[in-house]
Every structure is written in structure tokens, then in C-alpha cells.
Amino acid sequence: MMGTGAGAVLIFVYLTAPFLVVFVALFLLSVRRGKRASAEGLRENERLIRAAEVVWLIAIGLTWTAINLVSIQWIPWIQAQTAVSTQQEPTQVVQVEAFMWGYRLDAYELRTGVVKFVARSLDAIHAFAVYSPKGELLATVMLMPGMTEEIVLELREPGEYTVRCLEYCGDGHSAMASKFRVV
């Protein structure tokens, strides 16, 4: 679940809100210390500060490394490999054309399972973004004119999926959408 947009934003809030609280607290503390300061200075606790430096950098190093490693499994082409290898059914392939301002799919009824979308744009930059029936953004793909993108998604839930454009493409951008059903 951490790999979703909602998961990302939750992690963002959980990490940055405490950071900001501590940051502002240390700032206020520094101002208080400044008021008490005299020429002989405040340079006690040199050891403590060095320790804080080490702890902070280790914590950052661990967090950064952990996120980079964990996030590998959320990369669509890595997910595609595992999804295809655990499922026996033949991969469904859907051709998608995006244009100002709509989509043409060569199939609007799919079966649950692994689907390969082959998408391209006919005019400006568009996106091919798939939202699940519950409204979760499963993946967005940027379509640069002249290029063809392939993405493999595992569509587990039956229901109505929405396709939307997430790259600004002029006045029809907000309404540029389509739907397909998964049964």
C-alpha cells in the first residue's frame, strides 16, 4: 500500500510533520540561548553536537537507503515481471491512441488479470493514466508524440476503470477521459 499515491503522501506527512516541529523547536531554543548568551559563549556540549551529527546522518542514510530499496518493487516494469510470472493466463494486449481530447482503445471489455497496454499519442503530449474502480491511480504513462509506450498492469478488481490525461494538453485536458470495464 505504501507504493500508492496515498501511501506516498502519508509517508510524506509522517516524516515531514515531526521534522518541522523539531526544526521550529530547535530554532526557538536557539533564540532563547541567544538571549542568555554572553561573550564567553555557548560552546559547551561540543561532544553532544558531534553525536547529534552522526546520529542524524545515519538516520538519514538508513531511511534513504530503505526507501530506495523498498520502492524497487513498485516500479511498473518490475511489477510486470512478477505479475506475468505468477499468472498462467495469456496476457491481454490493448492498443491505446490518445489525441486532443480523447482516447481510442481497441478493447473496452477486459478480463481480470494481466493486461499489456500499448499506448501512443497522435498530436501533443498526453498521459495514459488508469484509475481503478475505487478511484486509485494505478499508473500514469507519459505519451510523447512519435514514441510508443508499453505498460503492464495487473487488474485485480472487476468493475469500471477510468482513463485520464495527466499531462496538460490545452483546453480539453480536464475532460480528456475514457472508461473500460473489467469482468
Added chain:
Amino acid sequence: MEAGVKLEDLTRYPRLMVLTSLAWFLAGGTAGLLMVLAHATGLLRIPEYNTLLTFHGTVMTFGGLFQLMMGLSLLRAGFCYGKPVKGLLVKASYVLLNLGMLMIAASVLGLGVRTSYTLMFPLPAVGVFKGLWSMEGLTVFVWGVVLVLAVVVALYPAALARLVFGGKTQEALVLERFMGTLNPSGMAGMLPYVFILPPLGAAITVGAVAIGLALVGIVPLGSIGWALTPMNFNYPFWIFAHNLMEAMGIMALGTVYWLIPRYTASEEQRARTLFSEKLGLFAIVFYSTAAIMAFPHHLFTMPTSQPQGLSYTGQVASWLTGFGAAFSVFNVLATSYVFGLRLTPAVLAAMLGFGVYIADGFLAMQLGTIGWAFRLHGTYAATAHLMTILIAVTLIWIGALYHSYRLLFGRPENPKLAYAHIVLTAVAALGLLYTMAFMGSLGAPRRAYPLPVGSEGVAALLTFGALLAAGQGAFILQLLSPKRRAP
């Protein structure tokens, strides 16, 4: 008298730039508020919204923030190295930037060019073929962009380099003494811009000039076809645009490095520098190096067309910039804590701007993570990051502005109004950041009106937008308040 004339040599252009940037900020900010108001009420038609979006993005970034940075960084280089801020490069930077912005504004507001400020190439051209805007409008727009690029990529870095490296120091103009060119590290933060932007922006500038010449018929369109394939345009574009933001961010970090030690309470000589000058220099070099290779994060969501190796490099580089930032967090907080701080508007703005910058930086790294980018790219989460980094950098420069307020305007600032300005801006920045991130988590598409999903956030956007406006209101009161004589 003699000294007074000379100080004017230092402050004339910076003051002009600061005041002109304020005018652009007000115009662009009004457009931002109108956009949110439209989301709340449905009052605007779609083309009108897209016009405001394009106006807001270009004006806030270049007319506003870039110009504010230009004025205050030139001023700082001037009074640290004791050189007047004048001459052809400075004048041309001021005139051409604003002329270019006026042309962009005219083509957007008057001629209907609404490409958003990232161009979305080939949208500018496709829009002409689809009749969304005219060839004339596009031509004015492109030449406006060329003028702005000339300043951003060449004239401003040249003017800055000339102040730092060229000419003779005039003792009467030295208001804050700096040792050497790189030391303290606060000054080193200016150099990545000077050295990185001209080479990385050259390609896109040449491309823009070629397109401009083709539009007026001087160069046949066919001969620049190579520059017009979307891939050939967008890679140089993002190498430039990404690194412009990074260089502006690093310069803002250098500003924090410069301001905080100036307001430490301890009288020790040591307190005129950072807790660790070495770590400061290291952070800037490290951050700049990592930043250069981070640009592929803008194109992660092309799973087939962007080589995977480039994507992985982009992800690792993006996270490495986060190490650079982590060094800075430690260094800035250690400086404040060890030497104690005197609370002033300059210090408050620099610190809060820095805090917002760092919090936003985490979202930036999330967007720079391949797995997450596929779920966040093109949503309001991306706008959350982009707008917050701009507001955070603005807030840091507001700190530099208060630092030099008396020098620029001949009287001390009213601290109450200054604190109101800063706190309201910081709170609004965080409010907009979390609200837009939340909308992104709902999958709300950016640059979309009306919002097909995620409109739950609009009321909060309106509230924080009003706070931000109130903060700027406090600053305008400050500027207009009757001149008190400097004690």
C-alpha cells in the same frame, strides 16, 4: 555625501529589481487566487482558466522570484566584494527580463497563448494548428521566452561573475567583508548557478532562437526539424529547467548559510561563519554534482522510451541531493544552537524558508522515485512540490531583503509588519503544500479545470491563498508606511 552617491551605485538596480518583482508577484498572485476561486465557484470558462494558469506560472517564477533573486544576489555580491552594481550587463538583465516578461504576458493575456509555463512541447505548435491560439501570438511568446532565456542563461550569470571575479574592490562599498571567493561557504552557493546554467541552458536557448527565427521566416522550418522532434526538444528542456530550479535552490541555501551566522548572538569571531565551514562547502559541491544528473525524474513515466539505466541514475541522483540537504540541516541548526540566535525578521524568514524548503525536498525525492512517480506524476502532488520550492526560496530571499531593508529603502523595517509578513507566508506555504499533496493522493490532475477529482482540497487552498495574500499585504503596508528617519 561622497559615500551616499556611491551607495546609490550599489542599490539602484537591486531596488528597481526588487520593486519590479513585487509588481509581478502581485499580478501573478492575483491570477493564482482567481484560479482557486474559479475552482470553488466554477466562475471561469476553461480557456480563461488556462490563460491564468500560464500567466501565473510564468510571472511568479521569472518576473517575480527570478527577478527578486537577481536583485538581491547582485546586491549581496556588490557589498561583499565592494563593487558597484551597474554597467551594461546589469542594465540589460533588468531591461530584457522585464521586456521578455511583458511580451510573454501580452501573448498570454492578449493573444491567448496558454501552454502552461512548462510549454509541453509540441503543444505551442499544435495549438496553432488546432486554432487554440494564433501564429502571431506564438511568435510574440517565443521571442519573449528568448529574451528571458538570454537573461537567465547568459546575462545574469555574467553580471554576477563580473561582480565576484572582475573589477577592483572599492573600500567604501564593502559593507560585509568576505574572505577569498569561496569562503565562507555562503558565497560558494552562488557559484553553481554561474558555472552550471550557461552550459546546460545553451542548447535550449539556441533551440528557442532557431524556432523564433523560423516563426518570422528568416530560417526555413525544415532546416530546424531536428530540434522540433518532441524527444530532442524535451531532454534539453528538462536538463535546463531542472537545473535552473536546483541552481536557484542552491543559491538560496547559500543565502541561508550567509544570513544565519550574521545573526548569531555570540560575539566570537567564529560565529561569523557556519558551525562547520568545511561541511558547508562540501554540501554545496555534493548537492550541485548530484543535482545535475537528477533531471531524468521528469521523464520517468515513459517506461519504454526513457532508458531504464537513465531512470535509475535519476532516482539515485535525486536522493543524493537529499544527503546534501541533510548536511545543511545539521550545519544550519548547529550554527544556530551553538552560537545562539538574535531574533530578527531576516533570520526568521531565512530559517522558516529553509524549513519549508527541506520539508518540500522530501516530497521532491518521492517524486524522484520511479515507483512513486508512476502514481504521482501529473497530479497536484507535483504542483505541491513545484510551488512550495518556489515559495520557500522566495521566503529565504525575503530574509535577504529584510537584511538589506535599510540599505535599500533608507529606513529600518517595522518589525511587527515584517513578522506578520513572514509568518503568514510560511504558514500559507505549508498549508498549500500539504493541501496540494493531499489532492495529489486523490489523483487530482494538475492544470485541470474543472477538477474531475480531488476538489475536496479547494476550500483549504482558498484559505491558505488568502493567508498568503494577507502576508503580502503586510509587506505592502511596510513599504508604504511613512518614512521614519533612520536612528
